[in-house]
Amino acid sequence: ERKPKQISILIIGLNNSGKSTIVNFFKNKDVRKSVSIPTIGFNIEHFENQGVSFTAYDMAGIGRYRNLWEHHFKTCNGIVFVIDSSDRMRLVVVKDELDLLLQHPDLKRRRVPILFFANKMDCIDALSSVKIAAGLNLEKVDNKPWQICSSNALSGEGLQNGVHWLTSQIK
Numbered sequence: 001e002r003k004p005k006q007i008s009i010l011i012i013g014l015n016n017s018g019k020s021t022i023v024n025f026f027k028n029k030d031v032r033k034s035v036s037i038p039t040i041g042f043n044i045e046h047f048e049n050q051g052v053s054f055t056a057y058d059m060a061g062i063g064r065y066r067n068l069w070e071h072h073f074k075t076c077n078g079i080v081f082v083i084d085s086s087d088r089m090r091l092v093v094v095k096d097e098l099d100l101l102l103q104h105p106d107l108k109r110r111r112v113p114i115l116f117f118a119n120k121m122d123c124i125d126a127l128s129s130v131k132i133a134a135g136l137n138l139e140k141v142d143n144k145p146w147q148i149c150s151s152n153a154l155s156g157e158g159l160q161n162g163v164h165w166l167t168s169q170i171k
């Protein structure tokens with residue numbers, strides 16, 4: 001089966017989870033277009049690389065911004081969900097956001113692969129990817145391929161493996 005001509009990847013996660021750091025890691029000199037639009041309490045980043053378009057959003061939990069990323073649910077070919085493994089306090093917020101995402105009518109029945117980055121694995125208080133998977137109840141996700149990878153966006157550890165898995169899932 002042929003891959004779609006234009007692949008669109010949605011990168012989401014709470015603020016401070018490491019999205020920008022991950023995006024910067026994958027940006028290179030081939031990047032044709034790169035826009036960062038910082039607004040008060042909200043960040044959007046977009047870039048394209050070798051036929052793959054990446055758009056990153058803060059899941060700010062602010063109602064009026066929600067449609068900005070939900071707007072991509074209908075068409076995105078893959079999702080990267082970034083989690084700060086050391087932010088134990090907000091794991092419940094992450095779970096709420098994930099549950100909303102999985103129940104969204106535009107995504108619910110789509111077999112979109114989801115890559116979870118258990119980021120900041122280098123932090124001493126970081127939860128393991130196994131603990132995060134349990135906390136988020138990932139075993140319940142049965143209609144979408146998913147994978148959770150520990151990552152350190154500062155060193156790049158785990159990032160290539162994760163993205164490799166994601167692209168392998170996009171048919």
Ligand code: GDP
Pocket residue numbers: 013014015016017018019020021022058119120121122123151152153154155
């Ligand atoms: P965003 O708000 O999701 O875009 O998060 P950023 O990419 O801006 O990262 C938030 C903060 O976490 C920054 O100070 C980053 O340097 C730091 N950070 C990102 N990834 C990692 C990581 O894997 N390990 C550690 N220790 N810090 C990280």
